[in-house]
Amino acid sequence: MHPMLTNVSWIWRRALGVIALTLLLASCTDVRPVAKIGLLAPFEGLQRRTGYTALAAMRQAIAEAPACAIGIIPLALDDSADPSRAPRTAAKLLRDPQVEAVVGPLTPALAASVNATLTAAALPWFAPYAINPDGGFADPRTDDRWAKGLAMAVGAAVQQQGATALVLAGDAQGWPALDTATWSALAGLPVRWLPDDADAWRTLSAQDAIFWLGDAEEAAAFLNILPPALIGLPFWLGPAGDDPILTEHAKIDRKLYWLTWSNVHYNDWAATHSPSTPFAFLVYQATRAAIEAVTGVAATEAVPWRVVLFEVENGVSRVYTP
Helix, strand or coil, X not given: CCHHHHHHHHHXXXXXXXXXXXXXXXXXXXXXXXXXXXXXXXXXXXXXXXXXXXXXXXXXXXXXXXXCCCEEEEEEEECCCCCCCHHHHHHHHHCCCCEEEEECCCCHHHHHHXXXXXXXXXXXXXXXXXXXXXXXXXXXCCXXXXXXXXXXXXXXXXXXXCCCEEEEECCCCCCCCCCHHHHHHHHCCCEEECCCCCCHHHHCCCCEEXXXXXXXXXXXXXXXXXXXXXXXXXXXXXHHHHCCHHHHHCCCCCCEEEEEEECCXXXXXXHHCCCCCHHHHHHHHHHHHHHHHHHCCCCCCCCCCEEEEEEEECCEEEECCC
């Protein structure tokens, strides 16, 4: 065969190979329309581990969601757990027209700071702590059953621990604005607020229990100023008790307590997922609810939520039964 014909034949075979490979790659490419689920969480600063735990849980939920005609991808932006920064972060997130739902921020105070921004966007919004006790999630702007359920549970627990009064402390932004009479009715014992000053601990008595509504860093700072005579007071947190900052920064040798919402699926889920904390489970489920809102394909089973109690000792959380 003439050398030129040989070269032409080789070139032709090479071209056919390239075309075949291109067609194969095209057939493997996801050509579905894309929707993004935004995640508002801290990815810088002291609480960045919480943000990366949330992102891992979101990615798992997306990977395990039912197949549908829309491709879902996460878009995570840093709010640094800072109420002054969170609204700007939320506004930046919403500038992406592909964002069709939002998960986060991760605490009531941060959610309160972005309320106006997310309300104006009119997108489905899921705060991981704002559950609907009957199943699924509730609008954090209008539904306060998540908080009332925690108040009822902590009130029952501290009475079992021997307390005769419950003292509310910490940043209450994002919690329902209830008067003390309503708090007392929910908790089942007298409730008062801790004064917001450096010597507030002086108002505490040996019969009190504390329910901290703020974040873990502030809780640790408060615990570190308590005198030895008050170290034994039952000290409870909401979902912030799952934050490792609490025990890392609290320079005390004592048990702490916290409570959060969970459901019957948690144990099976935790056995096959990492991170597998109760907080990660809430973000996972909130993401599944967001996917369902965006795609219309059922991704969650609306089973009731229940409050679960934990005790923390030597940095380890375990289920607590009063």
